[in-house]
Amino acid sequence: MSNMPAGSGARGSALIIGAGPSGLYLAFQLGLLDIPCSIVDSLPAIGGQCYELYADKPIFDIPGFESIKAIDLAERLWIQAQIAKPSLQLNRTIIQIKADTSGGFLVTSRSTQALSADADDAETQYFQAVFIAAGVGAFATKRLRLEGTQSLEGRYLFYSVxxxxxxxxxxxxxxxxGGKRALSIAVQLLQCPQALAPDRIDLLARNGLRPALDQQHEALLDSVQQAAKAGRIRIHKGVITGFELPDQAIKLDAVRISLRDEPRNAERSLQSNLVIVCHGLSPRLEPMLHWDLGMTRGQIPVDTARFESRVPGVFVIGDMASYPGKKKLITCGFHEATLAAYAACDYFFPGKKILLQYTTSSPRLLEKLSRGARPTE
Ligand SMILES: Cc1cc2nc3c(=O)[nH]c(=O)nc-3n(C[C@H](O)[C@H](O)[C@H](O)COP(=O)(O)OP(=O)(O)OC[C@H]3O[C@@H](n4cnc5c(N)ncnc54)[C@H](O)[C@@H]3O)c2cc1C
Structure with missing residues (x-):
């Protein structure tokens, strides 16, 4: 799958925020209507919740499929979306949408990694219309919330890398x-050539190492357990409770930890001068709360004819849309995507009557669909 570099959004193109099932299906619908689009997602892969929360689970309520693995559904939707030839920017989070005097929107994004490290690599692009298909929010690395954390990030403290x-x-x-990511980092360190290897590796997990979810995970678990037996890595059950920062926070010497099997509040010091935290991802709503779209309890109200928010030209579909009777189901997102795409024609082809065309019989659509290429790997 190609990960298109960030470029300037073309006038007359649409932005889809979120590459979950709703956003991917929307790209297909926009493609049928000849509306060019870009998709941006804060995750490193397409699929939204299907990728991040239950990739290997079968889904049983997708029309036409007795069952389909969540990750396979995302892949099929992406292939189907190729009719629109959407540009795809992964690992980028949209942080701001501003109405532009010319009728479109100036949209600012930052790389998800920079967001975690408080670095600034913001980029602003222009779009004619914006579709928010942002599900439960932008998935971002869970950060430590301990005193002194900020001064250590990017120097002594890293997240998931x-x-x-x-x-x-x-x-x-x-x-x-204690998950797969932590194991993968441990194995990378264990495989360092002797001359470059760390003096000591500790792995700290609240409830110990989690059971393997797939074969790759199994292999990582096995390597780490073997290394632990050989004394090359120490595994502890516990949590980080603070940092020991001599020298006015310029240098990290040790970390305070609390071990699960020791009395509550008993802390001990663990010598560490490099900490890598792999606590997974959690969805964040912060950026969208400030977009003045009337978000309440993580959802944005829309009308059910157009799926447009209270800001003309900003549409909301999928789990983030709220209206009477809304169900947070993938199939509902597909319906919402279809109607929102038709409604957006008002902005892309003002004054033009858009006729409903069937993919089975419209010569224009059939010609277009026959050209829909497989995405480049
Ligand atoms: C465990 C589990 C099982 C489920 N099983 C089923 C099932 O069997 N059937 C069913 O129909 N539904 C099921 N669901 C619900 C289904 O997954 C959701 O309804 C669906 O994923 C919603 O799709 P979406 O595209 O609206 O949002 P999401 O899938 O949440 O995708 C939204 C994407 O937007 C991105 N994003 C958000 N904000 C930003 C931003 N500011 N900048 C950039 N990117 C952003 C996020 O990173 C995310 O990738 C299940 C959910 C869970 C958690």
Missing amino acids: LPTIPTFKAKQVLISG
């Missing part, structure tokens, strides 16, 4: 987390 540094020698690395 192994920092690119020339050597781990003289480093005492603490990995916090």
